[in-house]
Amino acid sequence: MARMVTTRHKVISTVAAWLVGFLIFFPILWMVLASFKTELEAFAIPPSFLFFHWTTENYVTVQERSDYLHHALNSIIIAGGSTLIAMLIAIPAAWSMAFSPTKRTKDVLLWMLSTKMMPPVGVLVPIYLIYRNLGLLDTRTGLVFILCLGNLPIVIWMLFTYFKEIPKDILEAARMDGATIGRELIYVLTPMAVPGLASTLLLNLILAWNEAFWTLNLSTLEAAPLTVFIASYSSPEGLFWAKLSAASTLAIAPILVLGWFSQRQLVRGLTFGAVK
Amino acid sequence: MATQQTQLLARTLLTPAVALLFIWMIVPLALTIYFATLHYNLLDPGSESFVGLENFRYFLTDPAFLASLQNTLVLVGSVLAITILLGVPLALLLDQQVVGLSIVRLMVIAPFFVMPTVSALVWKNLLMHPVSGLFAWIAHLFGLPAIDWFNDAPLFSVILIISWQWLPFATLILLTALQSLDEEQKEAAEMDGASALSAFIYITLPHLARPITVVILIETIFLLTVFAEIFVTTGGGPGLQTTNIAFLIYSQALIQYDVGSASAGGLVAVVLANIVAFFLVRIVGRNLEA
Structure with a gap:
């Protein structure tokens, strides 16, 4: 019973x-289906769900007409560059706070977190003007820099929570055996930290790839990543649905795959360890 | 000696991050405060002059400000309500024994990874278009009139799209919390003859209180400054119906080039966000000690 x-x-x-x-x-599935339809079918009522004339023509047109690869490359450089630089700055900082904490470590961490709380729109004006004066508007360098700073607090926090879980006894044992800090770092710490490093890297790649405030406001064409490229489809209504869908599918596919791998870390990274 | 050396090294390693974040926080904010006290329009260069709090008076008494503040609050409140009221039952469902759970979870989490401009445009065109959208066709099947979403209910349309993006986030966090709930506690309640409902009210819900708070705070921080979804769908319109604070500031800064007023608005946004941040930082801080 x-x-x-x-x-x-x-x-x-x-x-x-x-x-x-x-x-x-469903909306994602529907978009992927539409990307394989002709423009006429994508717009047709009643809609056809599976039995339409499947075509990959949209994917070809998107590249030919609008240089999709150029924007994809921008996305890769901006997301990858900002994440890598953020990691380079964050690893030493998180390492130091996790293994040599002082009385002020907690305050420093919370202060870093609070910088992430600042709404970007609050500093849009000065950043825009500074960028205009420095000639950084619509440059990849400018976007790499701003996304790196924007995500730095999250990167440090995530790394900190991972590093803190590495048992300190092991480090002490290594020190007793006469390991220098450099050796300690390479042979003891690194292997234990790799999973944490990997998931931090992944989550921040995703966040940077999808960032759509600074990219929309600070780039137009040359440095425009995929977020901005897709936004350019907002004006001509109707006729470009299949192409919009093809471009969108290409834009989200890699991140969807990465995202699915990192769903556990997502919770940890975005709640700053408040929910595990 | 060794510890002193370590301490010094630790501090050296920490410095670049602290310095960068400090500059990142202080310089733009100081400039925003400075600009907010100026009459400064990019279309009228050279006319900068100190006007004190005039911009704040202008921004805060602008009817557009009240409208956009209201829109911001309605948007944040609705999305929070939708994502949590749907997120709790959804998380409970995914916490059950489900065949193929990992695939279901992938499908549920997917919208969170879609870039904002894509989700907004796909919803607007493929789903919500009054003539050729899928919703219009479904309404037609049931003999209902099609809804012209972005004209008849523009703010609600934006809310719908954003809720779809954030529901996975709420669900995933609540699910993670549920999975850390002690099985034994649930079994004990069951053995004591507690009904599923009272077990939910007295055991599960209190356990979810903290993750729900965290979801509310984090979503609020992001939702206060929703931008891309409005930018690509309605452009703040029709009229001011979907203009939130973030979009208002953007349009004053980069469309009207009114640096002074936009800066004043920016500071209002900072204050709003800080009220929320205050509580979030306290919760996270408490957790840090545990």
Whole structure:
């Protein structure tokens, strides 16, 4: 009897979960389908779900007409560059706070967190003017720099929570054996820190890839990453749905894959360790 | 000796990050405060003059400010309500025994990884278009009139899109919290004959209180400055109906080139965000000690 109830329970929750999951995922699926339709079919009523003339023509046109690869490359450079630089600055800082904490470490951490709370729009005006005067508007350097600063607090926080979990006894043991700090870093700390480093890197790549405030405001064409490129589809209504879908599918596909790998770290990184 | 050396090294390693973040926080903010006291329009160069608090008076008494403040609050409040009221049951559902749970979880989490400009445009065109959108076709199937979403209910349309983006975030955090709930506690309640409902009210809900607070605070921080979704769908319109504080500041700065007024607005946004940040930092800080 009890077993019957459990099985029924399982069937019901499975069906419900799949249904809800499908509904939530549907807009993405619908977009991917539209990217394989002709413009006419993408716009057609009633819509065709699977039985349409599948074509990859949109993907070709998107590249030919609007130089998709140029913007994809911008995205890669901006997201990758800002994440790497942020990591280079954050690793020593997080290492130092996790392994040689002082009385003020907690305050420093919370202060870093509070810089992330500043709404970007609050400093839009000065940043825009500074960038204009320095000739950094619509440059990849400018965007790398600003996204790096924007994500730095999250990177430091994530690394800190990972580093703190590395048992200190091991480091002490290494020190007793006469390991220098350099050796300690390379042979003891690094192997234990790699998983944390990898997930921090991943999450911040995703955040930087999808960043759509600074990229929209500080770049127009030359340095425009995919967020801005997609936004350019907002004006001509209707006729470009299939191409919009193709460009969008290409823009989100790599990040969707990375994101799925990093869902656990997402919680940790975005809640600053408040929920584990 | 060794410890002193270590301390020095630790401080050296920390300095670049602290210095950069300090500059990043102080310089633009100081400039914003400075600009906010100036009459400064980029279209009228050379006319900068000190006007004291005039910009604040102008910004705060501008009818557009009240409208955008209201829109901001409605937007933040609605998205919070939707994502939590749907997120809790969804997290509970995903915490059950579900065949193929990992795939379901992938589907649920996916919208969070879609860049804002993509989700906004896909919803606006493919789903919500009054003639050729999927919603219009579904309404037609049920014999209902199609809704012209962005004309008849522009703010609600934006809220819908943003809720779709943030529901995965709320669900994922609540699910993580649920999974850390002690199984034994639940079983004990079951053995004591507690109904599923009372177990939910007395055990699960109190356990979720903290993650829900965290979701509220973090979402609020991001939602206060929603920008891209409005930028690509409505451009703040029709009229001011979807203009939030962030978009108002943007349009004053980069469309009207009114640096002074936009800066004053920026400071208002900073104050708003700080009220929320104050509570979030306290919660995180408490956790840091535990």
